[in-house]
Each structure stands twice: as structure tokens, then as C-alpha cells.
Amino acid sequence: MSRYESASHVYYRCQYHIVWTPKYRLKILKGNLGKELYRSIYIYSNMKNCKVVELNVQVDHVHLVVRMPPSLSISKYMGFVKGRTAxxxxxxxxxxxxQKLWGNKFWQRGYFVDSVGMNEEIIRRYVRHQDRVGKEEEERQMHLGLSN
Structure with a gap:
């Protein structure tokens, strides 16, 4: 596989690491809901000609490394994916x-985005192993008595 994608008049490699959370960072992205979200992100990314490189749905946030065409802005992509998945x-x-607290909005308003360049493998590994990092941090906080 080539490192670069191509369209009619362009070769590109636009890859981004994106993180977003449910409203109030509620820990609800688990079980069937988490599985459905996982599937949906693949479906909607495909609809926009984007390739999911890594995806990790945690109970309270989503990590995504995605390759997208230069004709699509990140804000339009995120608006589409967050809106459709909600x-x-x-x-x-x-x-x-x-639950009245949703106000018909599933996701927080913002998101984190970083372009993936030379550190691609490090970021992909980070996203892939996010659940281990979260569990280790929870255990550390429990040990220190900081968890609620």
C-alpha cells in the first residue's frame, strides 16, 4: 500500500488524531452502545471517503486516527460524524x-485534533492501548484515594 492517497489531480496524506467526549463526559460508551458507535464511525467515515486508521471507543471518550481527503475540512467531518452518530x-x-440532561445533544461541543506526521506509529500505539492506560490511571488514583 502506498503511503499516499490520490484523487484526480492530487496526491495527499492528510491524517489526524481526533478525540471527543459525550456530553458531561458521562461514562456511557460501553456495551452495545459502544459497539454501535464503533460501527457507525466506520460507516460515516466511509461515506465521506475517509479511512479509519485506528479507533478506540472508551467509556467516556473516543480516540480516532483518520485519513481524509484535502477537500474535506476537519470541522465539516466532525460535524457530520458527531451529528450522524448522535x-x-x-x-x-x-x-x-x-434523560432530560441531554437537551437533544449527545456530544460535547468541542474536540481535540492533531495532525499526524512523523510520529504516526507512536500515536497509533497510544490510541490502540488507551484502555490499558485508563485502567492503570484508575488503579493509581484508587490506590492514592483520589477516585470518587
Whole structure:
């Protein structure tokens, strides 16, 4: 596989590490809801001609490394993915709408994004092993008595 993608008049390699969270950073992205979100991100990324390189859905946030065409801005991509996944999750899991705190919004407003360059393998490994890092940090906090 080539390192670069191509379109009619361009060769490119636009790759980004993106992190976003559910509203109030609630720990709800687990079980069937987490699996559905995982599938949905692949589906909606494909619809925008984006390639998911790494994806890790944690209980309270999502890590994604994605390759996208230069014709698509990150903000448009994130608006599309967050909007469509929210609609899909609200429809598949109606109990979410019953909680008044959502206000018909599933995701926090913002997100983190960083371009992936020479440190691609480090970032991919970080995303892949996010669950281990989270568990180790939780255990450390429990040991120190900081967890609620």
C-alpha cells in the first residue's frame, strides 16, 4: 500500500488524531452502545471517503486516527460524524432521550485534533492501548484515594 492517497489531480496524506467526549463526559460508551458507535464511525467515515486508521471507543471518550481527503475540512467531518452518530444512537437507544440532561445533544461541543506526521506509529500505539492506560490511571488514583 502506498503511503499516499490520490484523487484526480492530487496526491495527499492528510491524517489526524481526533478525540471527543459525550456530553458531561458521562461514562456511557460501553456495551452495545459502544459497539454501535464503533460501527457507525466506520460507516460515516466511509461515506465521506475517509479511512479509519485506528479507533478506540472508551467509556467516556473516543480516540480516532483518520485519513481524509484535502477537500474535506476537519470541522465539516466532525460535524457530520458527531451529528450522524448522535442521531443514530438516540434512535437505537431510546432510553437516552428520556434523560432530560441531554437537551437533544449527545456530544460535547468541542474536540481535540492533531495532525499526524512523523510520529504516526507512536500515536497509533497510544490510541490502540488507551484502555490499558485508563485502567492503570484508575488503579493509581484508587490506590492514592483520589477516585470518587
Amino acid at each position: 442521531i443514530r444512537l438516540f434512535n437505537k437507544f431510546p432510553y437516552l432521550r428520556k
